[in-house]
Amino acid sequence: MPDVVRVSRTLPWREAARESDALRPMLVDQFRHEDFRGMRVLDVGTGEGRLAFLAASVGAKVTGVDLDRVKLMQARAYAGVRDVRDAEFVVGDVEKTPYHEFVPGPIDAVISNLCMSQEIVFHASRALRPGGKFIFAAHHGDHWKETRRGSRWAFYEDTMRGLLEENRFSIDFMGVDTTVARFEQLREVELFLRDRTVQRWVEDGRWQELSDSFSRGETHLTLSYLIVKARRTAAPYTLR
Numbered sequence: 682m683p684d685v686v687r688v689s690r691t692l693p694w695r696e697a698a699r700e701s702d703a704l705r706p707m708l709v710d711q712f713r714h715e716d717f718r719g720m721r722v723l724d725v726g727t728g729e730g731r732l733a734f735l736a737a738s739v740g741a742k743v744t745g746v747d748l749d750r751v752k753l754m755q756a757r758a759y760a761g762v763r764d765v766r767d768a769e770f771v772v773g774d775v776e777k778t779p780y781h782e783f784v785p786g787p788i789d790a791v792i793s794n795l796c797m798s799q800e801i802v803f804h805a806s807r808a809l810r811p812g813g814k815f816i817f818a819a820h821h822g823d824h825w826k827e828t829r830r831g832s833r834w835a836f837y838e839d840t841m842r843g844l845l846e847e848n849r850f851s852i853d854f855m856g857v858d859t860t861v862a863r864f865e866q867l868r869e870v871e872l873f874l875r876d877r878t879v880q881r882w883v884e885d886g887r888w889q890e891l892s893d894s895f896s897r898g899e900t901h902l903t904l905s906y907l908i909v910k911a912r913r914t915a916a917p918y919t920l921r
């Protein structure tokens with residue numbers, strides 16, 4: 682297992698906001714270092730398809746899957762406008778459905794940006810051919826740590842390493858990309874986050890935790906991502 686690569690920066694919130702929605706450069710780098718030409722790729726939790734479009738732009742034939750029909754319509758519209766022929770989008774639950782129902786035949790890579798769970802690792806492992814790649818960004822356990830509850834979809838390095846190994850993956854790259862956004866006042870966090878997130882945090886108590894942290898003079902918010910490239914080993918699953 683290679684050493685974990687760590688990138689960390691502290692930025693004034695307006696600067697952090699400019700890049701907070703972008704795909705993490707550390708994730709994009711994993712695509713630069715792979716030859717995707719002709720590969721059959723599944724993008725799980727594709728949303729409006731931006732990772733799928735990245736894979737298609739480097740030669741992959743991609744199927745993007747999501748539960749959200751509106752986002753998928755946007756992805757299809759974008760594919761139509763840009764004349765992207767190697768990306769298709771289907772509705773499905775990537776935590777419950779075997780991936781061969783989305784892509785018949787061998788799958789060369791499963792990719793994901795910010796849609797990750799134990800179930801997804803399980804299904805990716807069973808769908809990928811030996812040597813097939815699993816490339817993703819997930820929330821890291823430190824993501825939004827000032828709210829005490831962080832993100833439901835977050836993983837620390839060790840947990841993810843164990844999960845991947847249990848599911849017959851060998852890890853080629855693991856990185857943690859962290860940005861600490863600095864604020865002067867709590868009001869600025871409302872401008873930094875989307876309304877929907879603020880509302881959710883008010884309802885579930887995370888806003889209060891953040892407010893307490895600001896009262897103690899800790900006027901920052903951590904955004905942290907775990908980026909992984911792993912390979913399906915040839916080890917078969919045995920019936921117990």
Ligand SMILES: C[S@@+](CC[C@H](N)C(=O)[O-])C[C@H]1O[C@@H](n2cnc3c(N)ncnc32)[C@H](O)[C@@H]1O
Binds near residue numbers: 747
């Ligand atoms: C944070 S968004 C990321 C979207 C996209 N990957 C991107 O980078 O823009 C997470 C996406 O995962 C989708 N999602 C969550 N759980 C899912 C599931 N069980 N099956 C399919 N899609 C799911 C959501 O609908 C949402 O579009």
